[in-house]
Amino acid sequence: MSARPPGVTTPIEPSEIRPPSSEVGAMGWLRHNLFNSKSSGIATIVVGLVVALAAWKLLEWAIFDARTGVITTNMRLFLVGLYPQDEIYRVWVTMLTLSVMTGLTAGRMRSGAVRMMAIMLAAGQVAIAFLAIVSGMGFVGAAAMVANAVLLLMAMTAAKRWPLSRRWMLLGWAVTAIAATLLLQGLGESSLLPGVSTNVWGGLLLTMLLSTAGIALSFPFGVALAVGRRSHLPVIRLLSTVFIEVIRAVPLITILFMAALMFPLFLPEGIRVENVFRAIGGITIFSAAYVAENVRGGLQAIPRGQVEAAQAIGLRSWQTNLYIVLPQALRITIPANVGLFISLLKDTTLVAIIGLLELLGIGRAVLAQPEWIGASFEVYLFVAAIFFVLSYTLSQASYRLEKELGIGER
Amino acid sequence: MSDPHVQGISTRPRDVDRTPPGEDADDIIVCRGVHKWFGELHVLTGIDITVKYGEVLVIAGPSGSGKSTFIRTINRLEEHQRGDIIVDGIELSNDIRNIAAIRSEIGMVFQSFNLFPHLTVLQNVTLGPIRVRKVRREQAEEQAMLLLNRVGIPEQALKYPAQLSGGQQQRVAIARALAMQPKIMLFDEPTSALDPEMISEVLDVMRELAESGMTMLCVTHEMGFAKAAADRMVFFDAGNIVEQGPPEQIFENPQHDRTKLFLSQILTH
Numbered sequence: 001m002s003a004r005p006p007g008v009t010t011p012i013e014p015s016e017i018r019p020p021s022s023e024v025g026a027m028g029w030l031r032h033n034l035f036n037s038k039s040s041g042i043a044t045i046v047v048g049l050v051v052a053l054a055a056w057k058l059l060e061w062a063i064f065d066a067r068t069g070v071i072t073t074n075m076r077l078f079l080v081g082l083y084p085q086d087e088i089y090r091v092w093v094t095m096l097t098l099s100v101m102t103g104l105t106a107g108r109m110r111s112g113a114v115r116m117m118a119i120m121l122a123a124g125q126v127a128i129a130f131l132a133i134v135s136g137m138g139f140v141g142a143a144a145m146v147a148n149a150v151l152l153l154m155a156m157t158a159a160k161r162w163p164l165s166r167r168w169m170l171l172g173w174a175v176t177a178i179a180a181t182l183l184l185q186g187l188g189e190s191s192l193l194p195g196v197s198t199n200v201w202g203g204l205l206l207t208m209l210l211s212t213a214g215i216a217l218s219f220p221f222g223v224a225l226a227v228g229r230r231s232h233l234p235v236i237r238l239l240s241t242v243f244i245e246v247i248r249a250v251p252l253i254t255i256l257f258m259a260a261l262m263f264p265l266f267l268p269e270g271i272r273v274e275n276v277f278r279a280i281g282g283i284t285i286f287s288a289a290y291v292a293e294n295v296r297g298g299l300q301a302i303p304r305g306q307v308e309a310a311q312a313i314g315l316r317s318w319q320t321n322l323y324i325v326l327p328q329a330l331r332i333t334i335p336a337n338v339g340l341f342i343s344l345l346k347d348t349t350l351v352a353i354i355g356l357l358e359l360l361g362i363g364r365a366v367l368a369q370p371e372w373i374g375a376s377f378e379v380y381l382f383v384a385a386i387f388f389v390l391s392y393t394l395s396q397a398s399y400r401l402e403k404e405l406g407i408g409e410r
Numbered sequence: 411m412s413d414p415h416v417q418g419i420s421t422r423p424r425d426v427d428r429t430p431p432g433e434d435a436d437d438i439i440v441c442r443g444v445h446k447w448f449g450e451l452h453v454l455t456g457i458d459i460t461v462k463y464g465e466v467l468v469i470a471g472p473s474g475s476g477k478s479t480f481i482r483t484i485n486r487l488e489e490h491q492r493g494d495i496i497v498d499g500i501e502l503s504n505d506i507r508n509i510a511a512i513r514s515e516i517g518m519v520f521q522s523f524n525l526f527p528h529l530t531v532l533q534n535v536t537l538g539p540i541r542v543r544k545v546r547r548e549q550a551e552e553q554a555m556l557l558l559n560r561v562g563i564p565e566q567a568l569k570y571p572a573q574l575s576g577g578q579q580q581r582v583a584i585a586r587a588l589a590m591q592p593k594i595m596l597f598d599e600p601t602s603a604l605d606p607e608m609i610s611e612v613l614d615v616m617r618e619l620a621e622s623g624m625t626m627l628c629v630t631h632e633m634g635f636a637k638a639a640a641d642r643m644v645f646f647d648a649g650n651i652v653e654q655g656p657p658e659q660i661f662e663n664p665q666h667d668r669t670k671l672f673l674s675q676i677l678t679h
Contacts, residue, residue: 312513
């Protein structure tokens with residue numbers, strides 16, 4: 001140290017000099033974010049007062065005025081609609097298979113986003129158990145929900161260590177989807193599993209069913225349409241383009257009406273497709289057209305050099321699409337597609353117009369009961385809270401997914 | 411590298427007609443009167459050239475002279491509209507099997523690397539062998555590691571392309587092309603997008619490849635590489651070959667005015 005030539009200062013360890021106290025800590029944060037200038041200080045105080053007042057009023061209302069009975073008395077309606085009480089165990093069993101499959105899937109995938117969705121499903125079931133207990137719906141269903149959540153987490157942990165192969169997982173999901181439909185719907189006249197018309201499925205059950213089925217079906221369909229629209233075969237290109245443009249030019253309500261009222265006219269005598277499945281079909285084709293346009297945008301963003309490099313190593317055109325172009329295009333379109341799926345989730349409320357009572361529809365039906373007239377704020381707040389949790393989970397999962405997939409970004 | 415047939419992998423589709431090679435069985439690429447238009451623009455004006463097994467060609471010329479377009483016609487990234495191209499006895503036609511067979515014999519390295527950004531280095535190199543040649547994954551990975559060793563970056567195998575420097579990315583691209591065990595390598599300005607200090611690491615790999623007996627067609631402005639490694643220099647202008655010969659002859663005694671001008675410009679710095 002002492003032998004430094006003149007003119008060379010002793011280097012300072014970066015930690016020796018602290019930044020001024022106005023720049024760090026709570027004071028620094030306040031100064032930077034809330035009181036950066038005179039006008040921002042005034043804005044902070046005014047907005048703060050308004051928010052505090054609103055929060056106070058809301059709290060006052062929630063404690064003294066809110067008629068929470070409208071929610072608790074009708075909890076079963078909100079959760080499953082008019083699904084018969086004696087058959088409700090079928091919903092629990094369906095949730096059980098779904099939980100286990102979700103756990104197994106989330107465990108074997110190394111994606112934090114997927115795990116987050118799985119944990120939210122577990123947490124959601126615990127929350128439903130809580131709601132069921134405070135509503136006096138009995139402990140059996142609540143216990144089943146908690147058990148489902150525990151099983152989900154156990155399946156997830158187990159699958160981390162012993163992951164099942166992709167083929168088994170796909171088979172498992174296909175079986176689950178079919179079994180769930182059969183179980184919920186029952187087998188016509190049989191005494192073991194009496195049929196439950198889909199018209200009585202309702203509430204959160206129906207909302208979740210419409211939106212998950214809509215998302216799961218419209219995504220692959222939309223991707224296929226997007227690829228089809230860029231096909232070099234003119235017939236496929238034309239069909240895809242016409243489909244996309246026609247569907248996008250029509251409101252969802254119209255499509256739901258067509259599915260509910262006109263579609264049955266085209267079916268041969270004696271064949272009936274239940275209302276709920278027609279609604280799923282309508283939502284799917286509507287959403288698929290939008291997915292297709294999102295994905296097409298992603299496909300266009302992939303540089304030509306990627307295709308050339310794939311051709312140069314000898315990949316065929318379907319392989320180039322499957323291994324090179326689509327993975328990159330789908331990654332780019334995650335934010336757009338998740339936005340679309342969030343609006344799909346909320347658009348499921350439109351099925352009310354074809355006589356299906358999903359969460360919001362149930363809310364309106366509840367409000368039509370004479371004893372609950374005027375309790376609309378409670379009901380709509382409850383429904384909004386559930387939609388918020390669902391949508392926010394989706395959007396957070398998509399942020400995570402984007403970050404995870406960002407590793408190999410250009 | 412070991413002979414692929416010994417490992418029981420056939421790189422060569424059997425159902426492709428192989429026309430008898432031209433006058434000389436040593437010719438691996440034969441081009442006769444190759445024409446190409448982009449719309450009204452006549453970019454290749456009747457190219458005649460033959461390349462022998464193991465020959466290293468450096469193709470030079472001003473930009474827009476058609477040199478890149480020419481090598482891209484050889485593996486059908488660009489379609490030629492008139493004339494014949496015969497690669498290793500297979501005629502380049504619209505028959506998709508012929509195109510596939512020719513592509514399986516040709517590796518290509520691009521100016522902008524064109525690595526697959528969503529795949530790791532190792533996956534970039536093994537994708538072709540696994541999906542096109544149906545090699546088992548373990549075997550493909552083993553071979554890929556040998557190739558990554560050969561281009562000097564085995565330690566980057568599990569990284570993504572974006573985490574590598576330009577020179578490293580281009581070496582991965584070379585390994586990816588070599589993984590298909592090609593007989594011919596095309597280089598389309600492989601060092602033009604690189605920082606100066608990374609050019610030599612790529613040229614070293616190319617020289618090693620040239621010395622190993624690979625047939626190479628290199629579009630490049632690296633005249634040092636041309637002098638050291640090329641068997642023949644081909645000079646392009648306005649869509650055709652204006653002069654060709656051993657590099658010493660082209661550098662010391664260029665005949666064509668365009669060549670003289672080009673060399674004087676490129677060598678003054």
